[in-house]
Amino acid sequence: QSPTSNPQILKAEPPREASPNPQILKAEPSREASPNPQILKAEPPREASSNPQHSAPGEKPAPRRTPGVTQKLSNYSQIKALDDLPPAQREALEAFMRRYEEKTRRSKELAQRHKRYYADPRSVTGFSALWKEICYQLASERSKGARIWDVDGNEYLDFVMSYGVALFGHAPDFMQRAVAEQLEKGNSLDVLPPKATEIARIIAEMSGMDRVTLANTGTEAVLGAVRAARTATGREKIAVFDSDYHGMVDQFMVRGVRFGVGLRALPATPGVPRFLVENNLVLDYDDPETLAVLERHIGELAAVVIEPVQAQNPHWQHPELIREIRRLTEKHGVALIFDEIINGFRMHPRGAQAWYGVEADLVAYGKSISGGLPLSAIAGKERFMQAFDGGLWQFGDASRPEATVNYFAGTFIKNPLSVAAAHAAMSELERRSPELQRELNARALRFFERLRRLFLETRAPLLLQGSASFFMLKPADDNPLTRLFQYFLRLEGVNIRERPCFLSTEHSEEDLERALEAFRRAIQNMMDAGLMQPWTGEDLNRIVPPPPHLDGPEPTPEPEAPIQVEDPAEAPLTEGQLEIFLQHQLSPNAARAFNIGTEIRLEGPLNPESLREAVRRVVGRHEALRTTFAPDGSRQR
Ligand SMILES: Cc1ncc(COP(=O)(O)O)c(C=O)c1O
Structure with missing residues (x-):
């Protein structure tokens, strides 16, 4: 069979009923x-x-x-x-x-x-x-x-x-009220609806992730997670599973067709050019060779994207495989992205991460977090989330966006009506979890x-x-x-x-x-x-x-404590600090006299990403490394 751009002719799978819905293109029987x-x-x-x-x-x-x-x-x-x-x-x-x-x-x-x-x-x-x-x-x-x-x-x-979407049923009173109140106040864009930051807090705490950003749809959330992974790793290729669904943008509309060993990536629907999908590594849950295939390509990958429990095949769960993928991705600095648009927060307050006892790097949420209006979210570890805002920087000190920032925006992202609905839904989820689930x-x-x-x-x-x-x-x-x-x-x-x-x-x-x-x-x-x-x-x-x-209290290991940067609590300078401050006023170089030099010799190949992460963690752990002085030297924060 010669390759062809028409996936329907490839016959890797039985013919399917006509449907424009990509979900129906999933591994369905003839x-x-x-x-x-x-x-x-x-x-x-x-x-x-x-x-x-x-x-x-x-x-x-x-x-x-x-x-x-x-x-x-x-x-x-x-x-x-x-x-x-x-x-x-x-x-x-x-x-x-x-x-x-x-x-x-x-x-x-x-x-x-x-x-x-x-x-x-x-x-x-x-x-x-x-x-x-x-x-x-x-x-x-x-x-x-x-x-x-x-x-x-x-x-x-x-x-x-x-x-x-309707985890709390259709049109629950508390969401109706929240949206009606916001409707009264207006729906202007380009200003921050205060509840957006609160949604981020709830999602971060429930998911065990460092930080969160918002989007409109599930498709956008997965897209954003992949973009963050590419930005952080500097790699382009992603691995996806043949029967998963991640939304309708071109790059995810991909199917694997078996040619010899492994699957060849081809468009899953007419209208998607082959060049947009062929760089994906397409994996097959059924194939015992999947891990070997993944391992062969792992060095090229920015991310492995998984729909941890497919709503189309809810019984079809792969805890062992996913744990192995976690092990491999972690070892090679590849992002593990869970697409939990359907099951996030519904299965468990920590979703598939708790269900499988596997910690992801980035999780895409949608549907039930939205309260019924378009809103989705990406939650992730800081190493990846900094792609959205340059990393955690503070006001009142010398910190600034350091990391490479990618473009991620949309006119309706965090529009106040969606935010009001999602805030009501997430607050209710926070209040009622885990009994609700x-x-x-x-x-x-x-x-x-x-x-x-x-x-x-x-x-x-x-x-x-x-x-x-x-x-x-x-x-x-x-x-x-x-x-x-x-x-x-x-x-x-x-x-x-x-x-x-x-x-x-x-x-x-x-x-x-x-x-x-x-x-x-x-x-x-x-x-x-x-x-x-x-x-x-x-x-x-x-x-x-x-x-x-x-069933009972959770023995799943707690995720590693997110790197917390405390509130910039203020305090007077200690005597030693005052000395550093005064020296610095004389000349910036004079303050260097207080620096203590240490040399660490690293042997073997250097993984700059791991080193950067290690330094970041040290800074995250030690408050002293983040301490700054007020310009007049009256206090530290
Ligand atoms: C697992 C999964 N990912 C992504 C999406 C895309 O979400 P949306 O339709 O909100 O763009 C869906 C939608 O059903 C989904 O089920």
């Missing part, structure tokens, strides 16, 4: 269609395994763990449109679509009316020619708590939860277990993958109609999508009880209509509970 589901014969399920690290080193790379289609029923590949279905199924599907359209008539009208002008990428997400007539987004009238109401007045218990994770786990049992009991061909408070529901067979389940469920008043689903603090036990009943009815209705085939394979659901160390 869903072949099939002709006559009435004469379907179940074949044994395919192997389903979730942990790529189980393949022994040196073994042939394990097949890609694509959780999803596991029960191949027959040859579905010829079903492309309604006409290809057997008459009974076709009638059942048409009857269902009429009911669905009837219930959501105004949403469809809106979608239709706007089509002429609005090229909405979402309008083709999950498109199927089979049920084209109901391929439209619900238009929402309002939302509150765990519920949304559509323009037809239907109420839904929601599990999409604004892509995970513990309770939510426990409630979600119970819910996932009950769903799993429901699927087994009803033999529904649905695959639940869950962890912390998010889950994915995937078809377990290759019957294209199984994907209609979300529409059946919507008719029962529960909103899920073929994408990550989330619980919020507002999903009560009664709500979850109600959801279970809705799932049961939707399964029953689909089976009664002959649109869902009973599952005949083993239990393939995958639910990963929090690691045991997060």
Whole structure:
């Protein structure tokens, strides 16, 4: 196969449904269609395994763990449109679509009316020619708590939860109030909204990082983290994992295609030029050679970027691999960047860092920190964060931005409305953690277990993958109609999508009880209509509970104390200091008489970065090295 710029022709992965959403380009199984589901014969399920690290080193790379289609029923590949279905199924599907359209008539009208002008990428997400007539987004009238109401007045218990943003439910009162108050005061840019600094403090303290900067979107946060890593290391190349998603900018729209050993980096979507992605090192979680590949290239890298828990595959966790990557990156001065846009603060107050017991260098946060308006953050160690402001300098002394500063800016960054919403969300998170995460994770786990049992009991061909408070529901067979389940469920008043689903603090036990009943009815209705085939394979659901160390008090090692520069507390000069000061007044050189010379001989190759860091730490530790005198010599700070 010769290289080509069209990743779709490369066939490294099975063909995928048309979707403009890069998340759907992730390692998803092919869903072949099939002709006559009435004469379907179940074949044994395919192997389903979730942990790529189980393949022994040196073994042939394990097949890609694509959780999803596991029960191949027959040859579905010829079903492309309604006409290809057997008459009974076709009638059942048409009857269902009429009911669905009837219930959501105004949403469809809106979608239709706007089509002429609005090229909405979402309008083709999950498109199927089979049920084209109901391929439209619900238009929402309002939302509150765990519920949304559509323009037809239907109420839904929601599990999409604004892509995970709505950790506290939709429109929580405390955020509404904060935003309304700010709206009164205005939304002017280019002045500092005071709460922005407070957001940074909360994020730094919760994440265990030295400092924080703000951005608008998750994409920008990951972009900023990578830029900081490149600035600090002076290297350009980054390593990413083939199935991770880091946002929609060109450099992250990359997929790995196997050519001989390793993966070749190619654009993941039309519109991205190859030269922008080909310098990435693309890694594969499944490949036992991954660490060896990484080690071969580690000296060229500025950063390894990881989505530590993919919301698309929440069960697919790689603690050992990530720990090894940490060891390697630390040894070679490469930044380890966690993209925690989805799971940060949701899984645990310290997110994946605590979940895996691994300390990152930079973490990108978004979604649930934002309180619903665009705001994201980069938290990191000072060595990297100084790329944003030249390092920690103070007023009233001789310090100034020393480090190389890169360009990172945007018109709407820290706009007061977003800041008000995010401040409300982060304050609430700070106040309620870690109980909030513990309770939510426990409630979600119970819910996932009950769903799993429901699927087994009803033999529904649905695959639940869950962890912390998010889950994915995937078809377990290759019957294209199984994907209609979300529409059946919507008719029962529960909103899920073929994408990550989330619980919020507002999903009560009664709500979850109600959801279970809705799932049961939707399964029953689909089976009664002959649109869902009973599952005949083993239990393939995958639910990963929090690691045991997060159940009780945390034994995870505390991150190294961030370098603290105390408040410039003032005090009179000591006698010795006064002498230095007076000498300095005579002549700057005279004060040098007080310097004590020491020589340290370093042998072996010099790593300037480590040396710089060591000096920085010494200065961070010893207040005396940061002490300055007031110009009139009256006090020190
Ligand atoms: C893991 C991850 N990283 C980055 C992003 C990009 O965030 P945004 O859509 O806010 O730009 C997303 C969005 O879903 C995400 O899930």
